[in-house]
Amino acid sequence: LDFPNEMIIIARLGRDGVPVTDSATVSKLQAVIDDEVRGHGILRKAFGIPYVELVIYGDELGKQGLIEYFDRDNLQRYPFTEFEFDGNTHGTLSDPIVFNIVTTNDAPLWRLETSSKVH
Numbered sequence: 001l002d003f004p005n006e007m008i009i010i011a012r013l014g015r016d017g018v019p020v021t022d023s024a025t026v027s028k029l030q031a032v033i034d035d036e037v038r039g040h041g042i043l044r045k046a047f048g049i050p051y052v053e054l055v056i057y058g059d060e061l062g063k064q065g066l067i068e069y070f071d072r073d074n075l076q077r078y079p080f081t082e083f084e085f086d087g088n089t090h091g092t093l094s095d096p097i098v099f100n101i102v103t104t105n106d107a108p109l110w111r112l113e114t115s116s117k118v119h
Contacts, residue, residue, distance in 0.1 A: 003038065003057035007083075009067075010091035011052040013041065014100040021050045028072065029099065031056040033065040033085060046093055058085040069101065 013020040013029055020026060021043065029041030031054060039056040056065065063085045069078045080099050091097040 003059050005058045005061060005085070005087045007056040007058065007085055007087055008089040009052075009054040009056070009097055010089065010093060011041070011054060011097040011099055013052050014098065016103055017100060019050065020101075026052050028070050029054060029067070029080075030070055031065055031067050031083075033058055033063050038065070049093065051093060051096055052099075056085065058087075061085060061087050067099070069099075 009031075011029075013026055015025075023043040026041040026043040029052060030037050031039040033056070038058060039054050041052045041054050044051055044053045054067070058065075065083050065085055067080045067083060069080065070076075071078065078101075
């Protein structure tokens with residue numbers, strides 16, 4: 001196997017604080033290690049509550065990666081946060097990692113923020 005290890009992020013994706021619940025937009029959330037996409041956001045639902053599962057595949061623990069939003073319409077990448085690939089699960093259904101797209105009046109320029117750092 002090229003990528004024998006997995007790291008999972010349980011998250012919520014928002015736009016201006018409103019949860020994003022369409023799978024096409026959620027799938028634009030991605031994890032990159034060594035300039036290679038190693039995982040995409042997948043919209044899931046548990047107990048009637050939508051959340052994002054981001055499974056990141058890797059070969060070596062300790063490598064640095066980047067979680068970003070890739071806008072395929074204009075081929076722009078918007079970084080959220082760096083992370084260290086550790087093979088653990090981050091976030092829970094009751095306390096997800098929150099990625100929030102903050103738009104401005106100067107659209108299509110977006111500012112991106114995350115509520116807590118992925119270690």
